[in-house]
Amino acid sequence: MEVFWFIPTHGDSRYLGTTKGARAVDFQYMKQIAEAADRLGFGGVLLPTGKSCEDAWVTASSLISSTEKLKFLVAVRPGLMSPTLAARMASTFDRISGGRLLINIVAGGDPVELAGDGLFLDHDGRYDLTDEFLHIWRKELLGEEVDFEGTHLRVNGAKVVYPTIQKPYPPLYFGGSSPAGQKVAAEHVDVYLSWGEPPQQVKEKIEHVRELAAKQGRTIRFGIRLHVIVRETNEEAWKAANELIQYVDDATIEAAQKIFERFDSEGQKRMAQLHRGSRASLEISPNLWAGIGLVRGGAGTALVGDPETVAERMKEYAELGIETFILSGYPHLEEAYRTAELLFPLLPLDRPQGTSERQGYVSPFGELIANNELPGEVAGNRAKEVAEYAGKKNSQPPAKVAK
Known part of the structure; x- marks a missing residue:
């Protein structure tokens, strides 16, 4: 098992849906979180992407020199950049960081935002484009000179001069719950990601994508994107969950859900179905809470409980095939420490992390x-x-x- 954290380039707060408890996310704050994640032993950090976020590539690049082991899961967006440029960017980042780049392939889910970026393909058309993009991108980073002509992309003599440190190239992460997305995953990616759905739903996705990949002669690893609210007791954890949304009113929920309705992302639709815009029954599976998804797009569920309970739920996902857990919590600096201190000693991590890497005489x-x-x-x-x-x-x- 490996555990990642999150750099909140779109904002951070103690509470959702209000300016109360909000804090500015500037470079110094993002640097604090990255340094904490690196020091605590998180394997990597995810940087979100979209018009509401600071640019993931610029931000991640600025944090290379502030960290030593931490890997950066950075978005590549087919249709918004050429595959050759993206391959050169990946090579440069991987070389400068000493092999610490991970690639998150994002096809986009909000047609309004995509139109603002100049991309007007429909849902399945974007995944067709992504398939062509990855065909070119992978071959270039394998050292090949690529001639390709598809429905959406065309390159002649495309080549990356400088090789990446990681071989054959930085690992590809990808989340897509639709048939079109899963087809791309089976053919191209290394790690298939799911948002935090109930275990049975995650199991079904894993089995289906694994079967699709096997037909391509490939094997895929799996990861999950979740929030976490862990406290020393279950009572404290559920109290913290309720406090997180205590300032979210019905009007705010309704406005957020109307925006999400325009998305053509299958994953976003599945997230919305878990709570249906109501706070009436937010524990959708034991210790899996959908309150965050009332107002937050993308990952909208959190594991809630004491350390032993949360660790047990993570192990249940691991038994299904999940190897990578991409976690986050509000506010992200403090919750990085809390998560590492309370959970890491209980998890079968793939390398020494957190307090097991004790080197000082007293601290920490x-x-x-x-x-x-x-x-x-x-x-x-x-x-x-x-x-x-x-x-x-x-x-x-x-x-x-x-x-």
């Missing part, structure tokens, strides 16, 4: 007790020992002072 193990004693795993476990130690010290006669 906690503050010394009485300026003298290292803290234990649970403070109460050592209270008697510390008291006995203090008693022994106090019972000793004062030392003679040398004259």
Whole structure:
């Protein structure tokens, strides 16, 4: 299992649907989150894309030098850039970052936004374009010179001069719930992503995409995009979930849902069906909460509970075939720490992460007790020992002072 975090380039807050508790997302704040994710041991970070976001490529590039191991899952959008330019960008980023680029293929789901970007293809037409795009992109990064003429794209003598560090190229991540999207996934991508649907629905998608890929002679790995609200107790976690949407009123929900209705994304439609625009029954599966999707596009569900419960739910997804968990929480800086501290010790991570990478003498193990004693795993476990130690010290006669 690997766990990623999220850079909120479209805004961050303690509460949804209000300016109360909101914070500016500038470079320094994004840098804080990236450095925290890197230090805590998250395997990578997802950067969202779209007109509501700071540009993912510019942002990710600016964070390379602030991080050491962290990988960046950055969007490539067929139809908004040429495959050859995208291949050169990928090669440069991968080389400069030391092999830390992951590619998120995004076909787009909002026709109004796409029209503003000059892309007027319908839903299936965009996936046909994506298929042609990836055919060219993959061959170029394999070192081939490409001549290609399709319905949407044409290149002659296309070639990338500088090779990527990762071979054969940076891994391709992709989420598409429609038949057209799943066909593209089966033919091209390395990791198929699903938003956080109930386990049975995720299982059905995994089995179908796995079967499609097998017909192409390929194998695919799987990931899931979820929010997480983890606290030391279940009661605290559900309280935090309800507080997150406490300022979201019915008018805000209605306005958000009307915008989502214009999307032709099958994944967005599936997210909307989980709550149907109502807060009446938001726990759609054990500990899977759809409250975020009332006003947020894309990933709209969160795992809610104490560390043991959330870890167990993640392991249930893992048993279905999910290897990569792309998580986030509000606000993203604090929740990165909370997630790593509470969840990482309970998860079968694919490399040492978080507190297992302890190298300092004290930090980050906690503050010394009485300026003298290292803290234990649970403070109460050592209270008697510390008291006995203090008693022994106090019972000793004062030392003679040398004259």
